Structures are given as structure tokens and as C-alpha cells.
Amino acid sequence: QKEVEQNSGPLSVPEGAIASLNCTYSDRGSQSFFWYRQYSGKSPELIMSIYSNGDKEDGRFTAQLNKASQYVSLLIRDSQPSDSATYLCAVGDSGYALNFGKGTSLLVTP
């Protein structure tokens, strides 16, 4: 079984702060990495994808990948109350399987 691990949280940060979300995975052959945001009762929506080592920035979001450490992270700068949601890490293997972590609950307090 290919594991994707996340801290369940809740992670609480004040408005305007940086939120840091972390994810580790077990399959060294993994090739694609995604962060999704899910509001309660809704389906997940894609925030970021990353495929190679290093940082990838998109607006207030930065994804970081370290394949040697089997670690992927998401930074949210200038956090807003509307960012309060569950953040899911997803890892694609060398085939078509796409496995998700349990998600980290983020609460941004005004």
C-alpha cells in the first residue's frame, strides 16, 4: 500500500500569517504531486501541481518538493479566513494510481 501522510491538524494561524502544510509519501517511484483544497461537504479543487524538485509559486501559494526526502509541502502566504478548509495532498505513482492523504484542517482566525 502506497502511503501518503499528513498531520490532521487543526492548524490554526492568524489572518495575514504564513500557513505551512506538510506531506510525506512512501513510494519512491512517485512522479506527480498535487495539493487540493476541500470545503466541508464539497468536492476537492486543485490548488497546485508539482513534478520536479524545488519550489513552484502561484500567487499566494508555493509548493515545495524534495524527492530524496519524499516530502512535499504547501505554503500559503497572507492567509485569509476564506483559506480555512481541509488541504489534501495527492501523489501519483508511476502508473495511473492517485493516492490521497487524510488531509490537514486549516483554520485562519481574523
Next chain:
Amino acid sequence: DGGITQSPKYLFRKEGQNVTLSCEQNLNHDAMYWYRQDPGQGLRLIYYSQIVNDFQKGDIAEGYSVSREKKESFPLTVTSAQKNPTAFYLCASRDRLNTEAFFGQGTRLTVV
């Protein structure tokens, strides 16, 4: 509008009954997926299919069955062998290998 349509949005099943959840996509995506989500939990992979007439078991396939007779459709049957089927079921599709998955709105199944 391109997208993934799951139906019904809410489904109630009596114990011992089989039920089928529908998933249709008009994105011309090759791969389709079924996930189960329990309260406070992440998504667990039930089945996935990368091509018509072929599918693979995920981590929790027991008590479920699927078919992929058309590229656009990937129905999931929850059989009476699934002892605890109450959950939120999500269907997703991907264009090709290593691309992001897009999700339908989900079906909430409750056993009564």
C-alpha cells in the same frame, strides 16, 4: 459545459441491497477514479480505470464493483458485501498520466 456529473447527489440504501452510483464525464479524459471519503478522513481509492474495458483495484475494493464499457462512463456498484457503505463517494477523471484529477460533486450514500 465540460465536466464530471455524478448522480444522484443523495442516495439511501436498505441493508442487503446493491446500489449503483453514476459517473459521466464529457472531458474526453482517459482515466477515471472512484474514491470514498468518511467524516474527517481523506480520500481512499476504490477503483480506477485508465482505458475502456480495463480497471484496477484500489486500496478498498472489497464490496464494490465497477465497469468501463464507454470512455465517458464509470459506474460504481456498492454491493451487499460492503458492510459499512455509508460515506461520501467521489468520482474523478484525469486527461492522461501525471495530470491533475478533476472531481464530480459527489454522492452521499446512507444506509437506512
